[in-house]
Amino acid sequence: MNRRDLFKYTGAAAALSMLSPVRKLVAAGTQAPKRLVMVCAQGGWDVTYALDPKEQSARCDVPVGAVQRFGNLDIFTDATRPNVTAFFTKYAPLSAVVRGISVSSVAHQECLKRMSTGTRNETNPDMAAIVAHDNGNALPLPYLILGDTAYTGEYAGSAGRVGSTNQIIALLDPAQAYPTNGHAPLATTNPEDALLQRYANATADRVKATRGALGYNRKRVDDFVEAIKRGKALQGVRAGFGARGRVLTLVNQVELALDALEQDISQSVMLNTRLGWDTHDTNTDQAGFHETTFAGLMLLLDGLAARPGRQAGTKMIDDTVVVCYSEFSRTPKLNSTLGKDHWPVTSALVCGAGVKGGRGYGASTAAIEADTVNFSTGDRSATGMTLMSNHFCAGVLKACGVDPIAHLGPMEVFDAFVA
């Protein structure tokens, strides 16, 4: 029996009772349900370029720049990286920087899995998939994956990708379908679609009466029926998906994400900066990557701040959490080719609704080693604990109004940054 099964069959309460009483446990989140946008800087960013300022020393090489304070939030900035400065100038009050997150590995996929899902198993859903399922599973496409890597796990039925050249539109809009061997596919009418839905439902009922009555099989049948409805709903909002053939840059992804969230197509979106963060050579490329990323984040936050929220008089920023993260960071020291290699301690940016912004949480040493932290305050503490990727993910889930324990199991939740 794995951890997920443990919760399925015994319930969280029983599992909680198995824990040591000295461990701090946080129960269900009390936040209102949020939307979640995840922006993945896949490849490994150098946190010394912005999020985790360090001093140049024998143990750490830092880029050109200086520490700049935005209220209580210290960020490493430089005139050559104006987008970073501009972002925090405008959005520092909404932004929490979480530092010293230990991922306990230096392999890309392994760390990406850990930072995305809070677990060591790629068959588990990532944070966005969980939030989509728990907070918005009735939407047409609860989890919209615009970036590259995402983990959908048991919520795969709620997720969907657009493809590397936005080819989803070829499925949504008959006018943009591919010409295939001179045979245009039959475009069914709405009445015909209703007939097809009825036929599919009849089959589903037949299967559920036999092989699909229980368990895994039943879920496959239910997903099949639900997928048809979701597909039809998606076709109804196809205008939001743009044109076929467009390779989605971060800016393109932000525009699509904002539309999908505003139109209540999706509850969560996964974006990817699509930049070459893995700078084993020429680490100075990180400067440009930070600029592109923070320009995208500015566009995203501006859009969330401008578009109407779900409640009258609110904006989307009032019900959306944004997380920008990377699977790991880079070595404190430059290597012989002036690059930096993989490093198992990283930082992340969390902003938006339900976030106590305007300051940093967690801590790392002068050489970017994970420092121990008081989980209640988020401050460095000699008697605290090391902040791990699962603690961080649990905190994000809580900020989104999702019970982290129900998904990640009994554990300490790093929720100091949660309002």
Next chain:
Amino acid sequence: MRLLAITLCLTACAGDVSQSGDDDDQPPDVSKTAVYLTPPQHLTRISLALRGMRPSLDDLHAVEADASVLPSIVDRYLASPAFADTIKELHNETLLMRVEVPQFTYPAIGPLAGKTARELNTGKFDEPLELIRYIVMTDRPYTEIVTANYTMTNDVTAAMWGMTHTGDPAAWTKSSFADGRAPLGILSSNAVYDRWRSAGFNFNRGRANFISRALLCHDYLTSDIIVDTTVDLADPDVVANAVVANSSCAGCHQTLDPLASYLFTFRNTLAPVGIDAYPVTYYSPGTANRWMTANKRPPMFFGQSTGNMTGLGTAIANDPRFAKCTATRFASYFTEVAQNQLPGAWIARLQKQLVDSGFNAKALAKAIVLSDEFRISHDTDAEAAETTVGELKLRPEQLHRMVKDLTGFTWSTTSGANLRGIPYGPANLLESDFIGFRVLAGGIDSYFVTDYVHTMNATSSLTAKAAAAAAAEFVVEHDLAAAPADRILFVAAAVLDAGEEQIRAELAHLHARIYGELVAPDSPEVDETLALYNDAFAASGNRARAWKVTLIGMLSNFRALFY
């Protein structure tokens, strides 16, 4: 990629299985409340798993009459070209070769000028998959995938790496590298090392873990570790010392690094922008001893000296984990059950059968599909049902073959898009990631998406319907114009026939072909589909369109997409 971080004892892994398995006296690990497929249902699952195609009517009737003919039908399936495609797909799920991303797409220059991006990538990355296909389909010992002194090439492969190729340019033929490299099957392949590139100072550790994961099912990266952050990972000398002397590193690196040391003859990486002419040199015997100054660990296979690189393949083949891992990978692929969820006793039996057969991969596949574990339909116990995979979803590649076999239609297009500035070219939309729907249909792109989705979601539903709509359009128009003997699907009635008896007969035929259901024309199942046809005809007044709608409903139905 630096892998200074992994714990765990490989010796425990190496020592826990015998070459032929040690659990063969255990009973089948199947729930007592499990319900099995009927023989025709079992045949359908076998046919789709092995070929991605529905069984013929003759085979369905034969099995219904006498289930004992099943093994002979399986033998026929195992000899079919469709099984060869399955073998490549099965191995791609592990090797993750079929990538369509710019940084892996080599230029169309010199002898490869005019080639499309798809041809270039297929020519490069299908080479190890074609080698495995050849070994399996010619009944050679499966161990040859790591010991063969030959490989397969088409004209692109040959031009890219400077190998010989004659005959049809697109045909894959036996060839070999002309540079004297060790005979290691897929481990001699330039394409494998181009796909699994090594960052400069990582000294092939990522590649070594790839070999261990893919061939021995031992993945160092799954280990729980404590990374010692006092080690300066940017300094190769410090790292070289730490992986020997630091206990938090040495646990893994004492076996990982010596395995990596075999691989210094291959380039670390070669980006497309670095290529200005073909053939490309990817193998350099002169760098074989670079381990002496790099990781300073002599080549060894989990503590075993193999003499030289030639001995590596044999050492892998002789490792009990190789047979067990092969059995696990095959069983997982054919059952859609995660590797770590497979019954251990069953895997042990399969391992023994593989070894006893002289490492015949077809024998392994046959043992799997004829087993009780494979033919489970469902479980009547609610708790057991949660983990009983009794409805298997077609992978996109299987969906393509099924639709093509049923309707004669291949869902393809010629794209004007460019991949790294190179025309992408014609593509099967269910086997393409760059423009097509492989990932949207639940498949893998072998780079960003590396696990199949075995359920339906919005995009896979839309893809299935679009494929069905295109195929229905094709086959109805084809059969409408064709002479009766040349029709593909309409054999019991013509498209324009109006009599209910003929329509019912045709629907019963379609139920058999598309669902594998042998039902009477007056059965409730046919009633249901007839209602769809009649309502569609009532809506349009057009019998051809009514058949197209009916076929869309059937080809995208749960019974067509799951098995």
